[in-house]
Amino acid sequence: MIINKKYFLLFILVFQSTNYSQTDWVRWEKSDPTYQIAETYLEREYDLSIKSAADVIVKPIINTYWFFISDVDGANCPFHPSCSSFLVQSMKETNIIRGTLMFFDRFTRDTNAFGRHEHYPRFGTNHYYDPISLYTLDATKIKYIPTNTFIKE
């Protein structure tokens, strides 16, 4: 039996298009990407619960500062964690006196704008990594990270 050329061509076309057609449509689906830079500094732990004496004094001040100044002003602290978060975390880690001393020392480092590139590892795109664990005066907790290291957010 001689196959009709027209039907044969049609068959091949249908066969080709069904067998080799695109089936993975997920990657082509519409998406709504955000181009906004992730603002991790805004992930504040707004909390007024009192667990120690330090919380009575520090938490209201810090929460007020975050709400009325820092969150409005933007992520201007060059460090991660930011100076205010550093204060809260250092007091949680140690006590009110040592936490205060750690904060004043951090604030001195924050004021010094020179030589940061050679001194701190980087955190994310534009912050220096300066964790609390380096300053608790517990040598076993110090994990030295070389300055040219990039730490992902």
Place this chain on the structure above:
Amino acid sequence: MLKLFFFITLLSSLIYSQQIDFNSPSNIKLFADYLFCDKDYFRAIDEYEKYLQIVEDDSVQFKIAIGYSAINDQSNAYKKFSSIKLTSSFYEQSKIEMLKSLYLQNIDSSYFLYADILTHSQSPFSNNAYRLKNSSLLLIKNDLPEKENFLIPFENEEKKSLSNFYDLKNNPPYKSEVRAGILSAIIPGAGKIYTYDYGDGITAFILTGLFAYLAYTNFEHNHPTRAWIFTAIGAGFYAGNIYGSVASAQIFNARVNFEFNEGVKLFLEEKNYFVPTNDFCK
């Protein structure tokens, strides 16, 4: 015409078709060798394993182990090296490779036990094991042996580097935490300068000096409230700087330890852990 076309198509497909048996043992090995020399160790190991199912070959077993070692899968590398038979020409070398794998996994008691066994064996690589063992002593906290005994297994060119490492281990250039604190108590910022944090030291001096001056002038001009606020802030910077200087000395010492360990590791890596290398890709 149509028949001629079909004939030519059929004929050419028969005559010029691929005749090579890619799955023959020799071709599998050839491909595996190519991948191995191309440093594609993952796929090379797969091909070598395929080859070993057909042919028994100790050099291929050794290459598989080398491949695992190269991709830093030291656990599998150790297993493969230990499976090399006593009759193989790679047997002795596999022993020192096993020591290297143990070192790269963890420097623990089993590593030192095996290093001791190998050092005191009749192996042609016993001195290599001795050198690796002594070098890795630098990375643990135990007391080192006497310098002369420590340097015995090393060659002259290595002795200089190892001697420096030995001296650094025994007398690391640490900064005293107490001295840093006292210096900052005497002159604000001096402790930080002592630990080479010049910028922080100068900033601490300026901040403390500035608030002390503000407090002084406000007391002098009879503004006690402002004066006490500046006194509190100045005192905070002063005390914080003493605290920070101690912390800075600790961080400095942590950096000294880190750089020392990295230096020893780099030295050993450059020396290939005193393990002889085979050039399988000539």
